[in-house]
Amino acid sequence: MTRELHTLVCLKVVPKSEEVGVDRETNTLDRANARSEINPPDMNALETALALKDRFGGRVSLMSMGPPFVIPTLRVGLAMGADHAYLLSDRAFGGADTLATSLTLARAIEKLGDVDLVLCGEESSDGATAQVPPGIATWMDIPQATYAMDVDFEPGQRHLVVTREVRDGEEVLDVPLPAVVSVKVSCNEPRFMDTGRFALLDNEELVTTWTADDLGVDREHLGLAGSPTSVAGLKEAAQASGRRRELVSGTPEEEGKILYERIIEFLRGAGTRGQEAPG
Amino acid sequence: MIDPAYSPQEARGIWVFLEQDAGVLAPVSLELLAKARALATESGAELTGLLVGGDLAALEATAAKLDLDRVVSVAHPLLTQFTAEAYAHAVDQVIRTQKPDIFLLGATAYGRDLAGRLAVMLRTGLTADCTDLALEAGTGLLLGEVSGFGGGVLATIRCEQHRPQMATVRPGVFPEPAAADRAAAKVERVNVDVPAAKCLVKVVARHRKTGVDISRAERLVVAGAGARGEMPNIEALAQALGAEIGATRVAVDEGWAERERQIGQTGVIARPKLALVWGASGASQFTCGIDQAEMVVAVNQDPEAAIFESADICIVDEVAPVVKALVAELQSHGGAE
Numbered sequence: 001m002t003r004e005l006h007t008l009v010c011l012k013v014v015p016k017s018e019e020v021g022v023d024r025e026t027n028t029l030d031r032a033n034a035r036s037e038i039n040p041p042d043m044n045a046l047e048t049a050l051a052l053k054d055r056f057g058g059r060v061s062l063m064s065m066g067p068p069f070v071i072p073t074l075r076v077g078l079a080m081g082a083d084h085a086y087l088l089s090d091r092a093f094g095g096a097d098t099l100a101t102s103l104t105l106a107r108a109i110e111k112l113g114d115v116d117l118v119l120c121g122e123e124s125s126d127g128a129t130a131q132v133p134p135g136i137a138t139w140m141d142i143p144q145a146t147y148a149m150d151v152d153f154e155p156g157q158r159h160l161v162v163t164r165e166v167r168d169g170e171e172v173l174d175v176p177l178p179a180v181v182s183v184k185v186s187c188n189e190p191r192f193m194d195t196g197r198f199a200l201l202d203n204e205e206l207v208t209t210w211t212a213d214d215l216g217v218d219r220e221h222l223g224l225a226g227s228p229t230s231v232a233g234l235k236e237a238a239q240a241s242g243r244r245r246e247l248v249s250g251t252p253e254e255e256g257k258i259l260y261e262r263i264i265e266f267l268r269g270a271g272t273r274g275q276e277a278p279g
Numbered sequence: 280m281i282d283p284a285y286s287p288q289e290a291r292g293i294w295v296f297l298e299q300d301a302g303v304l305a306p307v308s309l310e311l312l313a314k315a316r317a318l319a320t321e322s323g324a325e326l327t328g329l330l331v332g333g334d335l336a337a338l339e340a341t342a343a344k345l346d347l348d349r350v351v352s353v354a355h356p357l358l359t360q361f362t363a364e365a366y367a368h369a370v371d372q373v374i375r376t377q378k379p380d381i382f383l384l385g386a387t388a389y390g391r392d393l394a395g396r397l398a399v400m401l402r403t404g405l406t407a408d409c410t411d412l413a414l415e416a417g418t419g420l421l422l423g424e425v426s427g428f429g430g431g432v433l434a435t436i437r438c439e440q441h442r443p444q445m446a447t448v449r450p451g452v453f454p455e456p457a458a459a460d461r462a463a464a465k466v467e468r469v470n471v472d473v474p475a476a477k478c479l480v481k482v483v484a485r486h487r488k489t490g491v492d493i494s495r496a497e498r499l500v501v502a503g504a505g506a507r508g509e510m511p512n513i514e515a516l517a518q519a520l521g522a523e524i525g526a527t528r529v530a531v532d533e534g535w536a537e538r539e540r541q542i543g544q545t546g547v548i549a550r551p552k553l554a555l556v557w558g559a560s561g562a563s564q565f566t567c568g569i570d571q572a573e574m575v576v577a578v579n580q581d582p583e584a585a586i587f588e589s590a591d592i593c594i595v596d597e598v599a600p601v602v603k604a605l606v607a608e609l610q611s612h613g614g615a616e
Contacts, residue, residue: 018562022432098405099281099398129407129425134363134395143480144363144396147388161483166388167305168492172484179480185545186532221281228281228404228441232415232422234434243575244591255594256604259576262592263520264615266553266574 005058007049010120012039013070017125022236041121041185049119050081059083075201079193085207092212095224102135107215118180137180145175146182283441284401290380290442292325307385313456333359339466346459350466357473361389365478367396369471379443386447394447404438405445410452451494451548498522499551504529505558512602519609527565543568558598561586
C-alpha cells in the first residue's frame with residue numbers, strides 16, 4: 001500500500017480586480033471599496049486537488065499568506081472539501097515580491113514535511129506575474145509544470161502526467177513527485193461548497209496560523225526587506241486612449257453604409273491614429 | 280536582504296534570451312531585440328543574444344545576422360527540448376560566469392518558466408510580464424512597466440542592488456524590427472554541465488497547432504458577449520473583409536471561438552490595422568489587447584459601454600442588424616481589398 005497523497009493548494013485572497021483603483025493623491029492602490037475573493041485560477045487549482053482526492057484518496061491542505069481577515073475566505077475552501085488550512089500571517093511578510101513570497105511559501109510547505117504535490121493557480125489577478133509557482137519549486141529544489149490544462153496521477157509510480165499549454169500548442173509532461181504544478185484558469189469547473197461541511201466551518205482547529213518565527217527564516221529574507229524589486233511608480237491605466245470616439249448613428253442600414261465607407265477610406269491609406277477627438 | 284550572485288559594479292551588458300523551439304526563434308525574442316538595441320544604444324552597453332538548445336549550428340548562423348553584438352550559444356543533448364530545470368541549470372552557469380547587467384526574456388510559457396526558476400537560483404529580482412521597458416534617468420536602472428488588477432493599474436518596477444536585472448516582456452507589445460544591416464555578430468560557444476539528476480521532468484509529447492496566430496492578423500473581427508447568436512454573421516463579415524476572428528474572454532468561455540483567438544490580458548495582444556469589435560463591454564482586461572490597433576470600430580447597444588472609450592468609430596446599436604448591413608455592403612461592393 002503506497003502512502004496517501006498529500007496535496008497542498010496555494011490560495012491567494014485578492015481584491016476583485018474591477019473594484020481596485022489608484023488613489024490619485026497618494027499614487028497608492030485604493031482597495032477600500034474592493035471585496036475579497038479567492039484568486040480565480042487558484043479555485044481551479046483547488047478543484048484539481050479535490051478531484052485527485054476523490055479518485056485516489058489522500059488529504060488536501062490549503063495555504064495562504066495574508067492578514068487574519070482572509071480566514072473566512074479560506075473557509076470557503078474547507079467547505080468545498082479541503083481538510084486543513086494554513087495561514088502565514090506576520091507583518092514581516094508584508095511587501096514581499098515574488099522572491100520573498102515564494103521563499104516564505106516554500107519554507108512553510110517544507111515545515112509540513114510530507115507534501116507530495118503543490119498546486120497553484122497560473123497567476124494572480126492582482127500581480128499577474130506567474131512567477132511564484134516556479135519560485136516555490138526552485139526554493140524546494142523540486143520539478144515544476146506550469147499552465148496545466150489536465151493533471152493525472154499514476155499512484156503506483158507516484159508520477160503525474162500533466163498536459164500543459166505552451167506558445168503554439170501543448171505538451172505532455174511526465175513529472176515525478178514531489179512537484180509544483182500551476183493550473184490554467186478555467187481548466188475545470190470549481191465545485192460548490194458542500195453544505196454538509198458547513199458545521200465544520202466554526203472549528204478553530206481546522207485553521208493553523210504560522211508567523212515568521214514558526215518558519216525559522218531570517219527576517220531579512222522576508223517581506224519588503226527580502227525583496228530585490230521595488231515599485232518606482234504607480235498609475236491608473238490610461239482610460240482615454242487617444243481614440244477619435246466618433247459617433248455614427250442612423251438606421252442599421254445607414255450605419256452599415258457609413259461604416260463600410262469609413263473602413264474602405266481607412267484601408268486605402270487615410271489613417272486615423274493621432275487625431276484628437278473633437279470636444 | 281538576500282546576498283546577490285554578483286554586484287552591480289561587476290555587471291556588464293544587456294542580454295536577450297533567444298527562445299527557440301525545434302529550431303525556430305519565437306517572434307517575441309525578435310520583438311525584444313529592437314527594444315534591447317534601443318536600451319543598449321542609450322546606455323552604451325553591448326547587446327548579447329543567448330541561444331540554448333540541443334544542436335544549434337543552424338540557429339547560430341541565423342542569430343549572427345540579427346542586430347546583436349555577440350551571440351552566446353549553449354548546446355547540450357539534455358537541452359534539445361525545453362524543460363525548466365535543465366534550462367535553468369544551464370543558463371544559471373552562464374550568467375554567473377558572464378555577469379550580465381540586464382537579462383530579458385519573452386513572457387511565453389518557456390520564458391516565464393525559465394525566468395521564474397533562474398531568478399530564485401540567482402537570488403535576484405524579476406519584473407514579470409512587462410508592457411514596456413526603459414532606463415531610469417540618472418541611475419540607468421531598468422524600469423519595467425507592468426499591469427495589475429486585470430490591466431487597470433500600471434506599476435513601474437526596478438531592481439536596485441541585485442543582478443542581473445531580469446524582466447519578461449509580453450508578446451506583441453514591441454514591433455518586430457526590420458532586418459539588420461550590420462556585420463555578422465560573433466558567436467561564442469559555451470560549455471555547460473547539465474546534471475541528468477536535475478532533469479526529472481520528461482516531455483512525453485509535443486503537439487504544435489497549425490492554427491492561426493491572431494497576434495499577426497492585419498484585420499480582426501472581434502466577438503464579445505453581445506454577439507450571442509451572431510457568430511454566422513460575424514464569420515461572414517470576417518470572410519468578406521479578409522479578417523481573422525478574435526473574441527473576448529466571455530465569448531471564448533461560451534465556446535463561440537477557440538481559446539487561441541482570445542484577445543486581452545489572458546489572451547493575445549493584437550496589433551492589427553483594423554479591429555471591428557461587436558458587443559464587447561470594454562473591460563480593461565480586454566481592451567489592453569486591442570490598444571495597439573490602428574483603428575478600432577465598436578458596436579454595442581449600451582451607450583454607456585466602456586468599449587466606446589477605446590474606439591475610433593462608435594455605433595450605439597444592436598449587433599445583429601448592423602453586422603448584417605455591413606456584410607451586405609461589403610458583398611455588394613465585392614469585399615474590401
